[in-house]
Amino acid sequence: RNGDGVLEYAQRIISTPGQKDGLYWASLDDEEESPLGPMFGEDEPGTDYHGYYFRILQGQGPAAPGGAYSYMLGGRMVGGFALIAWPVHWDDTGVMTFTINHRGVVYENDLGPETEERARKIMVFNPDETWTEVEDADD
Template sequence: MKNRMKLSALVMLMLPAFVQAQQLFNTPELAAQSFATAVISQDEAALTEVLGDNWRQYLPDEKADPEAVARFVRDWKVSHNIEEQGETAHLNVGQENWQLPIPMVKTQAGWHFDMQRAADEILTRTIGLNELSAIQAVQAYVAAQQDYYQLDQQYAQKFVSTEGKKDGLYWPAVPGEAPSPLGPSFSPVQPGMGYHGYHFRILTAQGADAPGGAKNYISDGKMTEGFALIAWPVEYGETGVATFMVNNQGVVYQKDLGEETAEKVQEIKEFNPDKSWQEEQQ
């Protein structure tokens, strides 16, 4: 009995703190209006009341992207509506009905924004965008290698050229000179950073499961027989899930290598998409 009383007292102490930390609303429309008003007025105190004291711990960055905020405000003014499914609701804004990744949930006390579920939705969207960027990047790599071949009658064996040379896909262009086939993003200045959450590595051979069978792309020190690339997430499950491969034929393959992606990728030395790899639909 004594323990139950202590627990009840603890709950009573916590309840006012929760109510003060996050505002409750009679309808999701009122919740959305309060959120939009706080964003438009850049009132962080009001935003904290709407989202809760700990809302920042669920967002990926300490500071919101000013362009994203401006885009939300603009879209809100164009149009906004609530998409309600049972005890969950989402705010959609703009002509394209962009959905705010912070769901509103209904409890006995009222509607409130669920930041924990928002973190999951934001992560899912981040992974999706990173994977799309990775696919576009490997496609850009294919085009860059084709352009490089026109310049030197061989494919580049590295991303960034040696200083003063043009032996890679990227080199700093001088005024009046055409740009290099590829930008410097594939080889970031800070190790481990990656590009949009992905690492990239050039492959110089292909295996028996590749179209045309096994072969080395390098002959007499020059990569003239083809080229390939592998891309994998910097942090599996956080920046991406799928690993991608492509060769000079331009077909992108993907596979989920699981939690040990970083280790498994290091074992991949050649382009060899067996039946476990799926062709990415263009």
């Protein structure tokens, strides 16, 4: 949405204040609504969403399909994308931590009571043997 013609993925969920560099930005009535605007409703963006925190990951590790590589090229996220979502309060708002990349397969892992600390240290999509593929509900 920066008008330069390069197709790239968002590097942040919540835009920098005054910018449209993420998936959500505050919009006035006469402005373009952000892609995530309708999803937040009355919730305050930048906090948890339905009891989970979300963060965009900018690369993948050796356990990911396709191996380790950065999604970034020249400061732009063009090589793919990934997300991680973890419960705000483990064993209260949720138990499982989830991750997904541009291939669309969701993985889950119970990171235990240290979920907050462990999830914040995860910088790349890397579903190793401790992660389980979430089965499609349609199967």
